[in-house]
Amino acid sequence: MIKRRPYRSFLSYIDLSREYYAAHGYSKPYAWIYHQNVPFSKLEKPLSECTVALLTTTDLEKPPGENAQERHLSRKVYAQPVDDAPEHFYTGDLQWDKESTHTDDNDSFMPLNRLAECAASGKIGSASPRFYGVMTDYSQGKTSKKSAPKVLEFCKEDGVDALILPAL
């Protein structure tokens, strides 16, 4: 179907969140990162020989803490065996559209079953025996200097060739 609009279709979360937090009395808007240069690697072998992993921004369970702020500070980067995935990932403290949708179906944001199907059909070589979790963090330094290297370490341990990050 063709639609015409005097504005772009997709939402700008930079604009929305800036106005939203300003309305909450935050005086300084969050400054989003922009990279002039973005790293890139081509796959070094056919997909059918690659081990592929998933990285989520959700938690295995509700982190300890009395409120969302305390729970946020207790979140950690993790690696978890796929066979030991939670029935429901914890998404309660994250910013997503709780009015329009829900996160009851893990595969809608953490598609472990869909990836396993690709391994079973031979589309990919294998699915990593573990998946990984990383927290959405205000601190860009913490994300790039602490969380990302930790995830890379997990990937190397598991012989992962490629990582898919479905961001909630």
Place this chain on the structure above:
Amino acid sequence: MVGSARDIVEECGVARFLFTDFPLGNPFGTPWNTEMQRSIMDMALDLLQYAWQPRTTVQAPFIWSEDETWRKVFMHISEEQREAFKKAGEIRRAEQAKAKEKLKLVN
């Protein structure tokens, strides 16, 4: 990367980005829609295989629903809510300060 916050991801810049124009929460397809999720996985793997340079964005050809009300609710600010938002912000900042203080004591 597979996600729905296109501006944030493209501003940051990633090697490969599969954009799904959905409300935040289900970047890999509508809940329980296994066929859509399979297609999204296939597109993500194709992008992995065939992209040849960074900042490659592909948009999945799916819509969330014909009803586009979802585009108007998330982080929407109505005039009636402004006072409540201001109060919620004050509570949040107090909690943040308290949580950080508690963390300092633990460490």
